[in-house]
Amino acid sequence: MHALILAGGLSHERDVSIRSGRRVMEALRTTVDKVTMVDVDTELIPTLRHGDIDVVWPLVHGATGEDGSLQALLELVGVPFVGTASPSARVAWNKAVSKAVMARSGISTPDHVTLPQSLFREVGAEQVLDTVVARFGLPVVVKPVRGGSALGVSIVHDRGDLARAMVHCFAYGDTALVEKHIPGTEVAMSVLGTGDDARVLPAVETVTDGAYDYDARYNPGRVEYFAPARLTESQAAEAATTALAVHRSMDLRDLSRIDLILDETGVAQVIDINITPGMTETSLFPQAAEAAGLDLGRVYREVVDTAAARGATR
Template structure:
């Protein structure tokens, strides 16, 4: 079997993607006939068509890797791949759309509003900011409506910091999602499998010095992780059931990570869905797998073998 790991790309998260790809590549080298590491460039399509590739694992983070575009390309080529289909990835990538889908299934997410950058210019930014404060009160979380790795995210505690947070957000996308900040235990729940066969791994609790931003996520020292998370049995049950419900409701495949906050009322508030979780040395899914007593190379090989056996996505 020839498995191709896709990593890199041109998004803001290129460096993280390369680190994820290298770690998975190295973990698989001893258990498959051939494992190659490929960037997304002009050599990709010829390599897919004529390079004897049996299965692909796309590990691009950010827009092209998680918004369904790369998955759609792989479907056009007709090669099996690990992970969620293009249609489901497209829905999960848009945070506002994902929230609407989850809400219809009774899954809690923080109250929110989405606002395009153009609206601020048309009606006056200060007026819009006043409405945000009146509606949600502070603190609020400002984030790009489409994005990952905490890029462009700010937690705003003071009215005078809100405009700066919006500018920071718009540097990474043209639409901002502003949601009520939720206090509680931040837990990342990883899921392996598809449909009824999906299983939730132990939660990883994230305790961070300051905001859980890009630097905190990928540079050791600012975050403390507890794997498994320090939860009661009831909290663990709620977190696992919520992650599985999200995975199935969003029609995700193979691997996902659901980030949530367990609030004081015992609810799991979903704050993000990841269809291409990071696999770096500080990433949360590998920590969850190790907490479950799983051997990472074996987990990765099984994901690749499952995708190869499933075959390419067929048109519907």
């Protein structure tokens, strides 16, 4: 077995991707005959065609790695790879589209609106923002409609801060998703497997000093993690059922992480879908696996074996 890890790329999340790749490579070295890691560059296609590779694990975060583009390239070359196929990746990557899919499946997600940057110029920024506040109240969450690692995300409690949050969001994309802030317990649900064989790992609860933003996610000290999460039996069941429903309804494969908030009534509200979960030393998927008593090397070997056996299919 020769597993090739793809990490790096040119997105804002390059450093996180490399850290994830290195951690997975270290874990796989205990169970796989050969594991190598390469960047996404002009040598990628020749490497894929002539590198005697059994399976590829794309760990590129951000647009190219998670919007279906890299998956489509791997399908085009014809190499087996870990993770979701390109059509479903495109749907999961776009938060507005994925919310529509979840709504049709009866999965709860915070009330929201999608606003392109061009609309603010055409209609008038202050009038748009006043309408947002009138509709949702405060606080609201502002995030890029496409993106990961909480880049460009703000929780806005004061009307005076809303314009600044929109500018910050538009630095990472030309369309913003504004959603009603849901108070409750924030948990990450990691899912292993595909379809009927998918299973949920223990919930990981995050308690943050401020917003659970990029700095909090990848720099130790601002977040307290509870793995497993401090949930009642009914809350844990609700979270697990919701995560599985998302994973299956979106046709996700092999592994995913579904971030959700258990609101004050106990309903799980989905706030994000990750088809390429982070695998760094502070990431939530490895914490969930360890909370389940699983050996990461064995878990990752199971993932690459499944992908290799599936072959180069969509």
